[in-house]
Amino acid sequence: MLTRGSVAFGVGSAILGGAAAVALTAFILSSAGATTGTLSATVSGTASSPKGLLPHAFLDLSTYPDSEAGSHGSDGGAHPDWVTYGPVTNLRVPAHSLVTVTIKQYDTGGTITNPYFAKVHGTVDGTELIDGKSVTQTDADAVGHTFTIHALPTNQDPLYVSVPLPAVADDAPTSPGSDYPDPHVVTFSFVTGGKGSYIWNCEYPCGDGTYAKFGGPMSTQGYMSGTLTVA
Numbered sequence: 610m611l612t613r614g615s616v617a618f619g620v621g622s623a624i625l626g627g628a629a630a631v632a633l634t635a636f637i638l639s640s641a642g643a644t645t646g647t648l649s650a651t652v653s654g655t656a657s658s659p660k661g662l663l664p665h666a667f668l669d670l671s672t673y674p675d676s677e678a679g680s681h682g683s684d685g686g687a688h689p690d691w692v693t694y695g696p697v698t699n700l701r702v703p704a705h706s707l708v709t710v711t712i713k714q715y716d717t718g719g720t721i722t723n724p725y726f727a728k729v730h731g732t733v734d735g736t737e738l739i740d741g742k743s744v745t746q747t748d749a750d751a752v753g754h755t756f757t758i759h760a761l762p763t764n765q766d767p768l769y770v771s772v773p774l775p776a777v778a779d780d781a782p783t784s785p786g787s788d789y790p791d792p793h794v795v796t797f798s799f800v801t802g803g804k805g806s807y808i809w810n811c812e813y814p815c816g817d818g819t820y821a822k823f824g825g826p827m828s829t830q831g832y833m834s835g836t837l838t839v840a
């Protein structure tokens with residue numbers, strides 16, 4: 610993982626400023642890096658939701674402490690020591706569906722800049738499952754990453770979902786047969802509206818020193834951010 614220190618002020622802390630935060634995030638995400646491939650959700654049957662019976666779509670993601678897993682190749686690509694989501698960060702989910710996302714979180718972490726992002730927002734019931742336990746927030750001093758979907762203000766349906774992913778302990782042993790410790794397994798569901806193009810990113814400052822640790826993997830698509838297409 611990259612060196613992480615305490616951050617007095619970060620982009621995340623501006624989120625309550627609404628438009629200002631959206632504008633800043635859009636600016637940072639505009640420095641796009643290489644992105645490869647799109648992961649489409651698998652639809653299997655239907656499920657009841659707050660919007661009635663809907664097609665049920667599933668997405669499986671992971672967060673890693675380096676780039677030697679996921680789409681960057683086993684050598685880690687251009688930035689082997691960068692934290693990353695995998696297998697890819699461009700995602701596609703169906704419109705008017707219940708989407709259930711499972712994220713295996715293998716990385717360590719620390720104190721999140723803005724405790725707002727240690728809380729669950731926008732999921733069905735406002736909860737997430739962490740290792741099988743339903744919660745509405747996690748320890749703000751032990752966040753590994755967040756998965757935060759949002760959109761620039763447009764005329765497409767609004768979609769805002771943010772879940773914290775708890776940190777793996779610094780002293781967790783490497784799991785036998787794996788390059789990483791056992792992950793925390795985080796599952797949550799949200800309901801999509803109509804077609805639209807959204808972005809998602811991590812709001813835990815896990816990048817390099819630029820922009821209060823919002824640089825490097827935090828500001829390069831394909832690592833800690835990507836697109837979410839509702840189609």
Ligand SMILES: [Cu+2]
Pocket residue numbers: 692753754755811812813814815833
């Ligand atoms: Cu992150």
